[in-house]
Amino acid sequence: MKFLLKFFKWLAVVLTSIIVLMYIFDVDYLLRAVRTIYFRGHTTAFLEDYTHFPNRTIKKGTAQPWPIASDYNLIKATPALAKIHKELKTVAFLIIKNDSLWHESYFDGYDKDSKSNSFSMAKSVVTAALGKAIMQGKIISLDQKINTFYPELKGKFAQEVTVGDLASMASGLNWEEEYYSPLSIVTRAYFDDDLKNIILGLEINEKPGQSFKYLSGATQLLAMCIEKATGEYLSNYISNNFWEPMGSENEALWQLDHKPDGIEKAYCCIASNARDFARFGKLYKQNGMWNGQQILDSSFVKKCITPRFKNSPEYGYGWWMHSIGGKDLFYMRGHLGQFVIVIPEDDLIIVRLGHLKGVQTATDPHSNDLYTYVEEAYKMLEKEEKK
DSSP states (O other), rough: HHHHHHHHHHHHHHHHHHHHHHHHOTTTTHHHHOOOOOGTTTTTTOTTTGGGGEEEEEOOOOOOOBOOOOTTOOOOOHHHHHHHHTTTTEEEEEEOOOOOEEEEOOOOOTTTOOEEEGGGGGGHHHHHHHHHHHTTTTTOOOTTTTGGGGGTBBBBTTTTTTTHHOOOOOOOOOOOOOSOTSSSSHHHHHHHHHHHHHHHTTOSSOTSSSSOOOOOOHHHHHHHHHHHHHHHOOOHIIIIITTTTTTSSOOEEEBBBSSSTOBBBBTTTEEEHHHHHHHHHHHTTTTTEEEEEESSHHHHEEEEEEETTTOOOSSSSSSSSETTTTTEEEEEETTTTTTEEEEETEEEEEEEEOOOOOOTTTTTTTTTHHHHHHHHHHHHHHHHHHH
């Protein structure tokens, strides 16, 4: 008994010392990381982690349910699609044809109303908010300098970077996009309770507007500019200008760095469902129009889905682009393989949410599962056409 008491006493001393050292070396955010992620057996953020963070509600208005196609769910998933669903632990897969739900599958206890983390699909939503703020005259244009919102920004080129540079991932920000290291800036941003201070502590030491470099910190800084320009929390702005007028069926949640007056983790972390995420695909497919209302300027939508840099044809402003099987497409993308894929030529939207993403190599900016989702969806549609 004495041995056990002595052991636990020393264990308490060691643990206390570790916690004190974390605060001394400014890595106390790891305590939150251990509590919310690592202690639960995960090595990175996960679909349901929103339940362990403070959130702000994105309110809905009058719901506008998706129409159901006459041949809804008559065609089963192809063997290849069923296989990848199992291997990558898909939780939702939708095919929306001519703005009607044609195929819908859920797994792992999820259903049409289940919330899951958007991860970086939120970047497309933030960019839409930028377009709306420009449309309303609250931000002058894509060329407005961000020092008009945050003159305290640091770095050699801090006075040159624009909101357009942030949206197109050409910011020059000193940020490394590393998801799995507990000491990375991405991890700190995810778990720290003062995200604004972290972002404003970074420097812009590379000349902005020159080339594409994917940095989540750029979207976070953009969202901070939008919040200043509009005078609204980002969640409220998205609710008023998108979630409500587009008839989302469920309220969503956006993770905050702290409550009650924290800021949204804007580069990620909208908890919503496949049907409501798909609405942003429809909005962009329709050039910013929704039920006769021009929610986003069509020229801004076109800008978003057009590459800014010739050497980086995969990215525009907040949206990814590609061509598969001769079909041009643009899409929202999130960590662990979240997708809203839009193929305007065939009036098609494909949504996939899940626990794991496919392989992505240094030679292809698109993960290999993207190809499977598109190719197998077309095989399913071909079966329907032959019936």
